[in-house]
Amino acid sequence: MIQFPNAKINLGLQLVEKRPDGFHNLVSCFYPVHWTDALEILPTKGEATFTLSGLPVPGEPTVNLCWKAYQLLRRDFELPSIQMHLHKVIPMGAGLGGGSADAAFTLKILNQQFQLGLSEDALENYARQLGSDCAFFIRNRPVLAVEKGDVFQAVDLNLQGWHVLLVYPNLAISTAEAYAAVSPQFPKKSLETLLSQEVSTWKGEVVNDFEKSLFPKYPVLAEIKQQLYELGAQYASMSGSGSTMYGLFRTAPASPLPFPADYSVWQGVL
Structure with missing residues (x-):
């Protein structure tokens, strides 16, 4: 069975407070x-x-989240041996959740392929053991x-038909580095309220x-953000803890795009 784990972007990210457990x-x-990877799992x-x-x-390979997801389910189920192959396309250290998506899709494929009967709630609980945002991809x-990014609330937001352009400048920023310099504070306006307004x-x-x-x-990140606005983006931002920058457009930006050939660029419709 083959599936295509997809990336995500963050529309706003408010760091509210540091937790007693060291997380935020x-x-x-x-x-x-x-923007997807490809993941194939076959019994052997x-x-x-x-x-x-x-x-x-x-x-x-033993530290990869896909392998950890397989081992996690093997603790509770008699799974057969498998051949698992991941073709990696989504950049790493990019704030796109690619590794988390791969892990979550591993859980979903194993559940479906071997008829484990796990509900989405149960799959989310397994995913939370692998990483804070893994559960989102269930x-x-x-x-x-x-909370840590692993508790979800419904949001009334539909960007269907909007064009998104993602630019990754081949600059990996670790989560530890990103969090090291932040100063959390409660926002003046809730993100939910802000997102309810026009883009x-x-x-x-x-x-x-x-x-x-x-x-x-990393001044290049601010430079890319400005370039996205110059291309006509209605909104531009960094995704997650970086370093991918993205822009939301009413229509696809005109080519050629002004980004170096060694950048990873992806665009599509939401």
């Missing part, structure tokens, strides 16, 4: 986009294997994410709090 409480809207009579292609993935629909009003209002600390350190 946040508020963000997670919105799926169609031999030894279980996990192989990779596409973008190079650091670390041994249902894979727009939500308002709160054209979001500029300067719907803010990713990581931009304040990361833009001075």
